[in-house]
Amino acid sequence: MSAPAGRARRVLAATAVAVAGTLAVGMAVAAPSAAQAGPTLGQLAAAKGRYFGSATDNPTLNNSAYTAVLGSEFGQITVGNTQKWMYVEPSRGRFDYSQADQIVAFAQAHNQTVRGHTLVWHNQLPSWVNDVPAGELLGVMRNHIANVAGHYKGKVVHWDVVNEAFEENGARRQSVFQQKLGDGYIAEAFKAARAADPNAKLYYNDYNVEGINAKSDAMYNMVKSFKQQGIPIDGVGLQAHLVLGQVPSTLQQNIQRFADLGVDVAITELDIRMRTPRDAAKDAQQAADYRAVTNACLAVTRCVGITVWDFSDGHSWIPSVFPGEGAALIYDEDFAKKPSYWAVYEALGGTRTTTTTTTTTSGNNGSGCTATYRVVGQWNGGYQGEVTVRNTGSTATTGWTVKWTLAQGQTVNSLWNGTVTTNGQEVTVRNANYNGAVAPNGTTTFGFTGSSAGANPIPALTCATS
Ligand code: 9MR
Numbered sequence: 001m002s003a004p005a006g007r008a009r010r011v012l013a014a015t016a017v018a019v020a021g022t023l024a025v026g027m028a029v030a031a032p033s034a035a036q037a038g039p040t041l042g043q044l045a046a047a048k049g050r051y052f053g054s055a056t057d058n059p060t061l062n063n064s065a066y067t068a069v070l071g072s073e074f075g076q077i078t079v080g081n082t083q084k085w086m087y088v089e090p091s092r093g094r095f096d097y098s099q100a101d102q103i104v105a106f107a108q109a110h111n112q113t114v115r116g117h118t119l120v121w122h123n124q125l126p127s128w129v130n131d132v133p134a135g136e137l138l139g140v141m142r143n144h145i146a147n148v149a150g151h152y153k154g155k156v157v158h159w160d161v162v163n164e165a166f167e168e169n170g171a172r173r174q175s176v177f178q179q180k181l182g183d184g185y186i187a188e189a190f191k192a193a194r195a196a197d198p199n200a201k202l203y204y205n206d207y208n209v210e211g212i213n214a215k216s217d218a219m220y221n222m223v224k225s226f227k228q229q230g231i232p233i234d235g236v237g238l239q240a241h242l243v244l245g246q247v248p249s250t251l252q253q254n255i256q257r258f259a260d261l262g263v264d265v266a267i268t269e270l271d272i273r274m275r276t277p278r279d280a281a282k283d284a285q286q287a288a289d290y291r292a293v294t295n296a297c298l299a300v301t302r303c304v305g306i307t308v309w310d311f312s313d314g315h316s317w318i319p320s321v322f323p324g325e326g327a328a329l330i331y332d333e334d335f336a337k338k339p340s341y342w343a344v345y346e347a348l349g350g351t352r353t354t355t356t357t358t359t360t361t362s363g364n365n366g367s368g369c370t371a372t373y374r375v376v377g378q379w380n381g382g383y384q385g386e387v388t389v390r391n392t393g394s395t396a397t398t399g400w401t402v403k404w405t406l407a408q409g410q411t412v413n414s415l416w417n418g419t420v421t422t423n424g425q426e427v428t429v430r431n432a433n434y435n436g437a438v439a440p441n442g443t444t445t446f447g448f449t450g451s452s453a454g455a456n457p458i459p460a461l462t463c464a465t466s
Contacts, residue, residue, distance in 0.1 A: 211248025
């Protein structure tokens with residue numbers, strides 16, 4: 001952004017409207033100890049009777065920047081790998097829950113529910129299972145389910161009991177279970193899971209079943225017949241590994257038809273991949289796609305929640321499986337929120353409050369500054385804001401001034417790390433006596449709380465240095 005030369009750009013003339021309680025000259029107070037943060041995706045979803053969660057995997061639990069987001073933003077966690085058969089029963093009858101337990105413990109420590117994933121799947125299946133004689137395989141499958149679902153009894157709210165049992169044309173996939181046990185193995189798996197953990201909701205989970213097609217028709221027919229026979233199924237998981245710009249137009253209709261059968265629906269593994277690198281147009285399309293998926297779920301009461309298949313582009317399965325594709329998630333590699341995050345946030349009823357609005361002015365001696373405003377949190381009747389002042393010049397500043405207009409009747413009531421003057425709608429904040437000096441490209445930040453009765457849009461700022 002270019003700087004009008006040599007003088008501070010003025011805030012647009014404000015109509016002189018007295019704003020009660022806002023005249024506070026020279027005030028510098030301490031930051032509140034418990035800053036009021038904005039709602040998370042998990043909280044927004046909960047307010048709509050849903051969950052918003054993420055899959056995770058054990059290696060990333062050692063990354064504190066990652067776990068800071070995982071532990072705070074999401075209301076639900078899916079164990080991305082380490083509850084699968086190869087991890088929990090690597091050899092016949094030997095069960096190992098050490099890794100999956102770490103993820104479940106993390107979720108419990110952060111008040112997050114857990115989706116169990118997955119009890120019966122042809123993939124990540126240890127080779128010994130393929131060698132089990134046909135006459136023993138049903139017993140082996142039941143024993144596996146009894147052990148794993150039994151171990152997590154009361155700790156897992158949903159189980160993906162059987163995963164990916166259909167081909168694209170709706171035929172049964174020729175897994176070892178299908179080949180040796182026949183069509184009945186899925187019902188047997190559900191019965192065993194119900195016996196092991198009567199309170200867990202039992203799901204059938206698959207991919208490419210988000211829209212109405214041959215594969216989702218096969219799933220539909222199976223669920224319908226299970227309901228008719230009293231086979232204990234509670235839900236279907238639509239994985240939703242989607243491609244940019246290709247959210248199926250029948251997604252909501254498809255969710256609805258399963259709901260109408262009397263089962264819940266969950267979006268279980270959402271990601272929306274693109275050719276990399278990202279650009280603004282792709283980001284915008286992806287945001288629209290995430291919004292469409294979220295809206296489709298919200299439109300059907302029995303769509304109980306959405307899980308992204310991990311949340312950061314740096315921790316996604318996509319690039320290794322689809323070379324040249326990626327950037328499929330809602331946070332970038334550095335855990336910055338992407339437009340897709342904000343699309344979900346808004347679809348879940350959040351008001352986007354973190355935006356950068358900047359005006360630059362130059363000051364004395366080659367200094368200049370930008371001011372970036374963000375709403376840290378917003379609640380009924382009030383808000384907390386924060387402004388970061390950056391010295392864009394080549395010499396240190398000796399002081400700075402930021403101005404904006406409270407156009408919607410908001411107030412600034414208390415402010416820290418600066419001195420505030422309000423005059424009608426116009427707010428002027430100057431540096432405190434300890435933070436006027438900002439090195440070139442350095443920043444300093446001040447914060448404040450205020451009241452806002454209704455709309456609280458991000459204001460335009462001016463910034464000037466001395
Ligand atoms: O994310 C999982 C990845 O780390 C594994 O290598 C892969 C093995 O197939 O499984 C991935 O998760 C899959 C999930 O368990 C079932 N649906 C498809 C997911 C992506 O492949």
